Amino acid sequence: MIITGAGMGLGLATAKELASKGAHLVLVDYNEPALAEAKTEISREFPEVKVVTVFADVSDEEATKNYVKVAVDTFGRIDGFYNNAGIEGRQARMTEYDLDIFKKVIDINLMGVYFGLRYVIPVMQKQRYGRIVNAASVGGIRGVMNQSPYVASKHAVSGMTKNAALEYGRDGILTNAIAPGAILTPMVAEAFRQINPADPKAAEIEYAQHNPTKRLGEPHEVAKVVAFLLSEDNSYINGQTIAIDGGESNIY
Numbered sequence: 462m463i464i465t466g467a468g469m470g471l472g473l474a475t476a477k478e479l480a481s482k483g484a485h486l487v488l489v490d491y492n493e494p495a496l497a498e499a500k501t502e503i504s505r506e507f508p509e510v511k512v513v514t515v516f517a518d519v520s521d522e523e524a525t526k527n528y529v530k531v532a533v534d535t536f537g538r539i540d541g542f543y544n545n546a547g548i549e550g551r552q553a554r555m556t557e558y559d560l561d562i563f564k565k566v567i568d569i570n571l572m573g574v575y576f577g578l579r580y581v582i583p584v585m586q587k588q589r590y591g592r593i594v595n596a597a598s599v600g601g602i603r604g605v606m607n608q609s610p611y612v613a614s615k616h617a618v619s620g621m622t623k624n625a626a627l628e629y630g631r632d633g634i635l636t637n638a639i640a641p642g643a644i645l646t647p648m649v650a651e652a653f654r655q656i657n658p659a660d661p662k663a664a665e666i667e668y669a670q671h672n673p674t675k676r677l678g679e680p681h682e683v684a685k686v687v688a689f690l691l692s693e694d695n696s697y698i699n700g701q702t703i704a705i706d707g708g709e710s711n712i713y
């Protein structure tokens with residue numbers, strides 16, 4: 462299994478969930494200390510699992526080719542791919558959005574996911590088997606104020622997921638996306654710091670009030686769904702963007 466953005470948050474939680482089921486792992490991240498810490502933690506908890514780390518920025522095509530090569534050289538195949546790495550950018554209205562940050566969000570969230578698909582799918586085609594989960598968001602289903610490039614990139618991921626499903630289903634490859642709501646990870650903690658720098662906890666409590674469950678999600682609640690979609694138990698779900706948001710995206 463390859464997991465990008467495995468150093469923390471949803472990537473790390475999913476790596477642990479997969480390790481608990483005995484999967485061998487290729488962890489990819491551009492935060493080297495976080496990557497090393499993730500490997501140490503997983504190896505301590507699950508000593509029987511083989512863990513390989515690759516330092517890579519997913520928006521770099523050559524770095525993507527390299528992490529795919531490392532996975533194939535090490536394990537001979539790629540059964541599952543969690544195409545997860547992504548960034549939120551800054552909170553700002555569209556016309557005031559910093560252009561460099563806008564382009565960076567698109568480069569990582571859209572091009573990074575595309576490069577992953579471009580180089581992992583041919584390996585899975587040869588095997589005639591593969592399971593892929595792309596990181597979309599509720600921001601890939603509806604608008605989110607002050608997050609234009611994020612919302613644009615996540616809608617694009619949802620669209621690309623549909624196309625991958627159409628084009629490669631015949632090769633035994635099932636491709637889906639997940640659309641988490643607000644799940645408490647370092648990324649979401651940073652968003653609350655931007656929304657209310659003086660009192661991020663107040664921003665978090667206020668946000669949770671809009672959710673039908675009146676709480677935010679936990680990383681393990683996403684990890685369980687991703688682990689299912691990456692497993693052989695998923696035999697017929699293809700091209701879907703699955704909301705994991707306590708029902709929030711149903712509110713009109």
Ligand code: NAD
Pocket residue numbers: 465466467468469470471472489490491492495517518519520545546547548549569573596597598599640641642643644645646647648649
């Ligand atoms: P996070 O910031 O907590 O962790 C992301 C990890 O990805 C970090 O280790 C970071 O170093 C790594 N990363 C970021 N850009 C990278 C790059 N270019 N190359 C390699 N590694 C990179 O984020 P998270 O909350 O765990 O989010 C993971 C994914 O899920 C993202 O795509 C995010 O948009 C999506 N998502 C998260 C939430 C949520 O509520 N947490 C909601 C919707 C979607």
